[in-house]
Amino acid sequence: MIKVIDYQAAQPFRRFTPSRPTTIPRSPLRLSLATIRIRIPSGATINRVELIATVGVHGVTGTSQILFRIFRDGREIFNTQVGIESDSESEVNYVETFQAIDFNVGQGTHVYQVTAQNLTSGTEAAVVGPVSFSGLATTHKG
Structure with a gap:
């Protein structure tokens, strides 16, 4: 049986707002888009945290x-890369959605x-929005 042990979500930008762009910095600098905290209780040793970002x-x-x-x-657990074009004869606005799964996370707040x-x-x-980030923590009890 699967049991939900925590769910958190952040949505710092709720809509597409091209009039208020936030420049994505050149590496190694990075832009923090959203942060959430997930709590894993003691005894939930077989667990996973499903993360979805848009x-x-x-x-x-x-x-x-x-x-x-x-x-x-503070430790990287997932990454993905995408090309964003600026040519006015092609698409210049994108909505990127990606998912990561973090398995068997230790107890405590992460x-x-x-x-x-x-x-x-x-x-x-x-970044012109929207931006959302959510995490669903579940445990499997046999």
Whole structure:
């Protein structure tokens, strides 16, 4: 039987707002997009935390390679990369959604954070929303 042990969500940007872009910094700097805290109680040794992030981005110049990363307690547990184009003859607005699963997390309260950074010099991309980040912690009891 699967039991929900915690659920948390953050939505710092609720809608697409191109008039208020936040530039994604060039690596090694990174932009913190959202943070949540998930509590794993004692005895929930067989568990998983399902994490889902959605980020609206806009290509400003060139084709940016954006690295999205998820951290647990400051340690990277997941990453993915996407190309964001800025050519006016193609799409310049994107909504990227990705999922990570963190297995058998130790008991206690854990801080999960999703970030973005631009890997490509001479390009620019920005977060324009929406941004959401959620975590669902479950345990399996046999």
